[in-house]
Amino acid sequence: MKDYVVKATAYDGEVRAIALRATEMVKEACKRQGTWPTASAALGRTMMGGALMASMLKGKDKLTVRIQGNGPIGEIIVDAHASGATRGTVTNPHVSPELNSQGKLDVARVVGNEGTLSVVKDIGMKEPFTGSVPIVSGEIGDDFTYYFANSEQTPSSVGVGVLVNPDESVLAAGGFVIQLLPGAKEATITEIERRIGETPPISKLVEQGKTPEEIITGLLGEENVKFLETKPVFFECTCSKERIGNAIISLGPKEIEAMITEDAGAETVCHFCNESYSFIETELEALLEEAESKR
The missing domain is CATH 3.90.1280.10 (HSP33 redox switch-like)
Structure with a gap:
């Protein structure tokens, strides 16, 4: 299955939704970086957060996400373009501590729980837009959620996940962002919160073969969703x-x-x-x- 991102609205324009499958994109980046499993998860989550955000841009617009935490992975940098082209790097790819108390890759431990997440958007203006927030958990999805709410004043829920094979290659990677638009009703918010709470981890859904469209309808209800646009996402480096x-x-x-x-x-x-x-x-x-x- 190819990697791509899909955009939609829901609940008669009260909600914006974006979801992606990015297994091949993340796999290629991690192979080139030589990342160990937990570093793969951290890099992949950040790349997907950047790709989801870049899908909201137009034309030749692009952005850079920089996560500077106090964990052993060091700095994570991602460049993402409106076209879907995305690349990423980490300072120390060779970190992978023991699993956390839930038996999962301990991304928060390698990223750290102190530091900043910053985004620089080049949207063709004289000066780029720059936003920065403190890291709130190091889990990355939570940190993007906090960024949207505090830097862009858009209440959001961001989910990004990476599953890694026993041979340390990437098995599945996917993500979503659900955003409340002005005028969203309280009943709508309550329903979305319930659905998100009942949804399995996003990486598991991708592993099961769920498409980005199916992920969105699972989160919001098929009867509530109107799909708008589909675009590819892929690893691409601009060096030469x-x-x-x-x-x-x-x-x-x-x-x-x-x-x-x-x-x-x-x-x-x-x-x-x-x-x-x-x-x-x-x-x-x-x-x-x-x-x-x-x-």
Whole structure:
């Protein structure tokens, strides 16, 4: 089954709902990062939170989610585009403590319960929109819920989950966000809270083969939902040799000269996809010439 996100409204426009299946997207990111199981869950949850949020954007709009907790995983960074392209990285991919008291991967422990979740949205304005909130649990879904309520003043419920195979590969990954829109009735809120409370973990639903549409109808009731749009979500990194070359140019002539004289070349690895880019002396000399022309 392909990864995709679906958007809907419900209860005659009182509610907005978005759900996604992102198993292949998360699997690819975790494979490239070399994450251990709990780090896979933390990275995957953050990627899906970013992808759900980016699905609300348009055109070439994009955003960056940054979770900076006090846990051993360090910083989690996710870039997500309105197109569905998403990538992510963690500072320390090799963390996976014992299961928590519920017998589940202890994401809160590796993320930490102190720190910040911040979002920077590039929506074509002169300055990007930036919002930041404290981490409230480290479980990530709760933290996105808190972000929506406090930074964007939109009461929301966010669920994101990742199941990992015994061989440490990703088995299933999915997520949803349910948002109350202005004018939502108290009876509607009560009904949604009841349904969410009775819904199994989102990752289990994806493992069972439930589609994003079925997840939404399960949360809100088929008779209440109107589907609007479906889009793919996928892992994609925007790095390239040209981009890396431009980054080297920005270091300035002195740094480039050192690469030539001391190392006779340069090699760098993208933090998001782990692709390696090499520059031989003649390539660095061309970059040096360009850097000097910009002085």
